[in-house]
Amino acid sequence: MERKEVTSLSMGTTVFSLLLLGCCLCGGQTVKTTTSVIPSDSQQYVHVVSLAQLSVKVNYLQRENEAQAVKLEQQKSQVDMLKTQLQAQAAALASLKAKSTVTESTVKALQKDVKVKQVAFSASLLASGHGFTGPYNAHTNLVFKHVTTNIGNAYNPHTGVFTAPVRGVYHFQFYVGAYGHGSYPSGAVLVKNGHHIFIAYEHQTSGYGSSSNGVSLLLEVGGVVFLRLWHNTRIFDNGNHHSTFSGHLLFTM
Incomplete structure (x- = not known):
């Protein structure tokens, strides 16, 4: 009877011991797990340093961005200034071009005026050969066909008519020649706009x-x-x- 009680007690003690050991093992694992979750002081320091470095980088990038913005604004101002200068130069160029056009037109007008003022002609009666013209029963227009000078082309060798290109004073001179004849003298009259002005006339036999x-x-x-x-x-x-028949412009009026 006493032997059975001792055996039961021994078994109970053994069970208790096993349970206690299991609890200790379990408790040890729990502590180990908890220790691995909570960061150490060195890990916290690393995180703080990383955040500080990141903050420095962000601040640097912000300053760099601000500097780039200022630089971009300056470049924009320079571009605007260049545009203004370009517009001013374009306006100046247009003004010079307009003045050049006016000057060119003035020069052309002056050249034309000078050219018009250069008027002179001289011609003789026959283009070739020899002979008499006339007599006729009525006054007959003479055409001097052999042209030696016709500056300004105011004289027409096909009609014998001089046409004034500008208002002015012109001088005309003419010579009439012929061999003597008992019945026919030689003579020609200068006509201005249909009116007889001066005559050259002679008669010898x-x-x-x-x-x-x-x-x-x-x-x-x-x-x-x-x-x-x-x-x-x-x-x-x-x-x-x-x-011959000659004429030239003395001066304009």
């Missing part, structure tokens, strides 16, 4: 005779001057160019 005359006339633009053979007269010319 033998030999060669000539007459001449000249006049200065105020002509408007488009005014005309030419020579007419006087009725019942004749005029001679050959390669020596005896009978």
Whole structure:
């Protein structure tokens, strides 16, 4: 009886001991697990340093961004200034171009005016050969076909008419020659706009005779001057160019 009680007690003690050991083991694992979850002081320091470094980087980037913004604003101002300068230069160029156009037009007008003011012509009656022109029963316009000078092209060798290109005073001179004849003298009259002005006339029965005359006339633009053979007269010319008609502009008005 006592032996059984001792055995039961021994078994109980053993069970208790095992349970206690299990609790201790379990308790040890729990403490170990808790220790691994809670960070140590060194880990906390590393986190703090990393955050500080990150904050420094962020601040640096912010300052860099601000500097870039300032620089961009300065560049924008420079671009605006360059645009303004470019617009001013474009306006100046346009003004110079306009002045150049005006100057060019003025030069052309002056050149044209000078060219118009250069007027002179001289021509003889026959273009080639020799012979008489006339006599005719009525006054007949003479056409001086052999042109030696025609500056300004105011004289028309097809009609014998001089047309004034500008208003001014012109001087004209003409010579009329012919061999003497008992019935036919030689003579020609200068005509201005349909009106007889001056005549050159001579009559001799033998030999060669000539007459001449000249006049200065105020002509408007488009005014005309030419020579007419006087009725019942004749005029001679050959390669020596005896009978001539000349004129030139003295000055404009």
